Amino acid sequence: MEESEIKVIDCEIKEIEKEIRKLNERKKALNKRKEKLMNDVIRQKSLEKSKRDWNNSNFPWSKKLKSTLTEVLKINNFREHQLSAINAVMSGEDTILVMPTGGGKSLCYQLPAIVMRGITIVISPLIALIEDQIHGLKKLNIPAGMLTSNKSEEVKLAWAALDGKNDNVNLIYITPEFMKKSKRFMAKLQKVFNQKRLKLFAIDEVHCCSTWGHDFRPDYQFLGCLKAMFPGIPILGLTATATTAILDDVQQMLDIHGSLILRATFNRPNLYYEVRRKPNDKENCLEMLVTLLKSRFSDKSGIIYTTTIKDAETLTTSLRDRGLKVGCYHAMLDAEVRSKMYNKWITGSYQAIVATIAFGLGIDKPDVRFVIHHCMSKSMENYYQESGRAGRDGKKATCIILYRLADIFKLSTMVIGDKVGLRNLYKTLDYCLNSNACRRSLIATHFNENWSKEDCNSMCDHCAKSKKTTSTDIAPYCRQIYKIIDKAADTETNLTLLKLLDAWYGKGTASYRVSSVPVPKFSREAAEAIIAFLLINGYLKEDFVFNAYANLTYLVRGPDSSLVTDSNYNILFTHDETLKI
Numbered sequence: 023m024e025e026s027e028i029k030v031i032d033c034e035i036k037e038i039e040k041e042i043r044k045l046n047e048r049k050k051a052l053n054k055r056k057e058k059l060m061n062d063v064i065r066q067k068s069l070e071k072s073k074r075d076w077n078n079s080n081f082p083w084s085k086k087l088k089s090t091l092t093e094v095l096k097i098n099n100f101r102e103h104q105l106s107a108i109n110a111v112m113s114g115e116d117t118i119l120v121m122p123t124g125g126g127k128s129l130c131y132q133l134p135a136i137v138m139r140g141i142t143i144v145i146s147p148l149i150a151l152i153e154d155q156i157h158g159l160k161k162l163n164i165p166a167g168m169l170t171s172n173k174s175e176e177v178k179l180a181w182a183a184l185d186g187k188n189d190n191v192n193l194i195y196i197t198p199e200f201m202k203k204s205k206r207f208m209a210k211l212q213k214v215f216n217q218k219r220l221k222l223f224a225i226d227e228v229h230c231c232s233t234w235g236h237d238f239r240p241d242y243q244f245l246g247c248l249k250a251m252f253p254g255i256p257i258l259g260l261t262a263t264a265t266t267a268i269l270d271d272v273q274q275m276l277d278i279h280g281s282l283i284l285r286a287t288f289n290r291p292n293l294y295y296e297v298r299r300k301p302n303d304k305e306n307c308l309e310m311l312v313t314l315l316k317s318r319f320s321d322k323s324g325i326i327y328t329t330t331i332k333d334a335e336t337l338t339t340s341l342r343d344r345g346l347k348v349g350c351y352h353a354m355l356d357a358e359v360r361s362k363m364y365n366k367w368i369t370g371s372y373q374a375i376v377a378t379i380a381f382g383l384g385i386d387k388p389d390v391r392f393v394i395h396h397c398m399s400k401s402m403e404n405y406y407q408e409s410g411r412a413g414r415d416g417k418k419a420t421c422i423i424l425y426r427l428a429d430i431f432k433l434s435t436m437v438i439g440d441k442v443g444l445r446n447l448y449k450t451l452d453y454c455l456n457s458n459a460c461r462r463s464l465i466a467t468h469f470n471e472n473w474s475k476e477d478c479n480s481m482c483d484h485c486a487k488s489k490k491t492t493s494t495d496i497a498p499y500c501r502q503i504y505k506i507i508d509k510a511a512d513t514e515t516n517l518t519l520l521k522l523l524d525a526w527y528g529k530g531t532a533s534y535r536v537s538s539v540p541v542p543k544f545s546r547e548a549a550e551a552i553i554a555f556l557l558i559n560g561y562l563k564e565d566f567v568f569n570a571y572a573n574l575t576y577l578v579r580g581p582d583s584s585l586v587t588d589s590n591y592n593i594l595f596t597h598d599e600t601l602k603i
């Protein structure tokens with residue numbers, strides 16, 4: 023009797039569970055739909071706001087803005103979106119400004135701060151960045167305060183300004199860490215707010231709020247309370263990172279849904295992008311650089327980027343031996359030497375500066391006509407920034423990368439500590455290896471932008487002169503490479519790129535060679551291009567060995583190697599005709 027009732031109950035419970043599962047699924051779907059609709063509403067709100075004409079000079083403060091811009095900041099004209107951003111925040115709108123590095127974001131809170139008087143709080147992630155800004159403002163005789171645990175002049179200025187004892191200080195810089203820690207500061211800020219002296223929050227590198235970004239900083243979460251604590255005070259978020267998901271997230275976190283979003287394009291139409299295969303032979307490579315500097319770029323000013331300090335020094339010496347006037351710049355030089363080099367370059371005594379990427383922060387030379395990368399950058403973002411130092415004056419400038427596969431192995435041991443470092447590096451290799459796409463369109467995809475052929479206007483090597491390309495199935499060569507790799511693995515030998523190439527071409531150590539693998543009929547350059555393509559597409563992989571002397575990298579089969587076993591499997595490699603594979 024009981025047993026049959028238990029069965030009935032079990033049956034009913036199962037039915038209920040089924041219903042619950044169904045309802046839960048329905049709930050999940052509804053929640054998802056709701057989230058999407060809410061995001062749409064928010065985006066719609068942002069869109070409505072962006073339709074208003076912010077870019078005009080009919081605001082009550084317009085005259086004062088213009089005169090302060092020229093007289094105090096010594097700048098003649100606004101750049102794209104600067105005036106809109108300033109008008110919006112001065113109208114009390116929460117605003118997010120997306121602009122590439124060097125675009126001029128700081129002006130969009132500095133100028134309102136000076137014109138509105140009162141207090142503008144600038145939140146910045148690093149003390150070094152804050153010090154840089156304060157240094158720049160000092161040169162313009164604009165006093166600014168900063169809050170750290172030190173007791174510097176700027177710190178005293180900041181507290182005095184908060185206490186209402188120094189009306190000339192309108193800008194106070196602070197890190198989120200300090201803000202979160204200092205109850206004293208938050209209490210004072212509350213007072214300033216009550217006295218109606220608080221005008222604006224500017225949050226630099228605002229993408230640090232979002233857990234989506236690679237730069238997430240937990241202390242930025244604290245900023246989520248600003249809107250509730252200081253209602254009516256506009257928030258200006260500034261960033262060079264522009265994906266929609268991050269911007270949604272940032273607005274959510276700061277509680278400024280549907281704020282005005284101003285997005286400047288990342289396209290630099292006056293930069294000509296070019297990639298060249300770097301000669302394997304050092305002398306030939308030097309010759310190439312010398313020719314560029316003596317002919318195409320003669321009388322022009324530029325930067326040559328290298329990866330290591332040693333490279334920067336040897337290259338400087340070699341170029342000087344050839345009669346060129348160049349300076350050297352890297353982090354190991356004394357500050358005094360560095361500033362001497364910099365000045366000689368700025369004033370034109372040096373045609374070029376040979377530098378590691380330590381050379382970057384605060385370069386303020388508008389007429390840089392060329393940026394040559396003697397070695398690839400570590401990521402497309404880095405490349406964009408480094409090459410972007412050319413042509414700040416809006417006139418035509420050229421950006422050239424010299425690339426070769428061997429350089430990848432130098433860089434990969436440097437970036438492997440970073441989770442996405444290798445992926446970013448391979449994307450740069452992909453950019454270099456590409457034989458026909460518009461370089462600009464390749465850069466655009468990194469910033470979630472879409473630039474058409476017209477946006478390039480023949481300002482890249484591929485658009486200027488379309489190269490003839492062919493597609494070759496390189497799967498057979500891939501199989502040959504695997505034979506060499508497998509043989510090495512059997513004897514527990516590590517194959518560097520050089521050893522692998524030697525073995526393929528029947529050179530070097532005899533025991534690495536495989537008799538059934540024929541010597542390629544194409545150049546070593548073509549072989550390198552094939553290996554590079556296999557590497558970025560997962561058919562080959564770098565293996566890292568770290569010992570006391572060096573970090574070494576070897577080539578092994580990649581995650582997709584099993585696919586190639588099938589003899590019908592093709593790997594199509596599109597390359598320009600000069601490679602002759």
Ligand code: ADP
Binds near residue numbers: 097098101121123126
């Ligand atoms: P971001 O923060 O966007 O990277 P910055 O605010 O540091 O850029 O500005 C970069 C440089 O551009 C600074 O030297 C600044 O003085 C200059 N700058 C900003 N706006 C203008 C402008 N409208 N005209 C000329 N130079 C400007």
Ligand code: MG
Binds near residue numbers: 127226
């Ligand atoms: Mg900035």
Ligand code: ZN
Binds near residue numbers: 460462480481485
């Ligand atoms: Zn192009």
